[in-house]
Amino acid sequence: MTKAKTVKKPKKPAAKAPSAGAVAAYTMYGFDWLRDDVRAFWGALAGRLKDAGLAGVPARLSWKHSEEQQWKAPGLMLGQTCGFPLMKGLTGPVRLVATPSYQVPFVEGAMYRSLIIVGKDSEVSSLSHLMGKVAAVNKPSSHSGYNAFRRLVADYARQNMSDAFDAPDRAGGPRYFAKVALTGSHLGSLQAVAAGKADVAAIDAVSFHLISRHMPELTGRVRILTTTLPAPGLPFITAASRTDAELRTLRTALGDTIGDQKLRRVMENLGFNGFQVLGRDAYGRVLEFERDAENMGYPVLA
Secondary structure, eight states, rough: OOOOEEEOOOOOOOOOOOSSEEEEEOOSSSSGGGGHHHHHHHHHHHHHHHTTOTOOOSSSSSOOOSSHHHOTTTTEEEEOOOOOHHTTTTOEEEEEEEEEEEETTETTTTTEOOOEETTOOOOOOOOGGGSEEEEESTTOOOOOIIIIHHHHHHHHHHHHHHHOOOOOOSSSSSOOOOOEEEEEHHHHHHHHHTTTSSSEEEOOOOOOOHHHHHHHHTTTEEEEEEEOOEOOOEEEETTTTHHHHHHHHHHHHHHHTTTTTTGHHHHHHHEEEEEEOOOOGGGHHHHHHHHHHHTTTSOOOO
């Protein structure tokens, strides 16, 4: 009898890096349900950039490339990054355009916090009660989901470490949680806590607000235990090759677009209410979080 041949399914090709042409992206808070609002925002902004004489303005936003690919695109016109990868060099050389401010709880101007959430019916009243539990983290390169969370936990890890949880993790620091589960996104971390698959997570305040507007039944299954210390929010960036004149054009068009009364509903849906121009030195604060945790003997969230 002839054996049937096994047909292997072709592997899905990895996303190619953006071409040398101009690239624009807004994926950090670009949830699926906000895509129409994001497109409307970019359409209005792109129109102003073209009217101002900026060459090569992309007609459409890039959704198919990874964040790292967008950040490092030679023709990046406008993108958004997190302060932690910015300061750790993961974005490559870029110029800071502006840091948007959001009309969102726990956001003050250009400064934002992470919300430490637990299950709605959890009896936990302090982070000290979460030792030996399961923490959900979006990704280690995130300030809000990892770096700020690590800094907060470091205080408790140093003060409350017991013999049961003083085994070092692979990086040599103490282990506070029984497990740290990587979820890939703030939405994933929130879902893990809501479903009881994790006991705690740190969620970016802007993400929590945007999710709560669309999925109130999900955020209703968790509660806010506390918040992290504030840090500068997620900045808009452009390629390092952009000139000072181009940078001024980007900022002017950005301000006019956010302030456009015809786009009031779009801005409300996205949470925008303005922006501030911060220097790279302002983002040194996120590295202070990292250094503080390391100096406390807690270099890795574990």
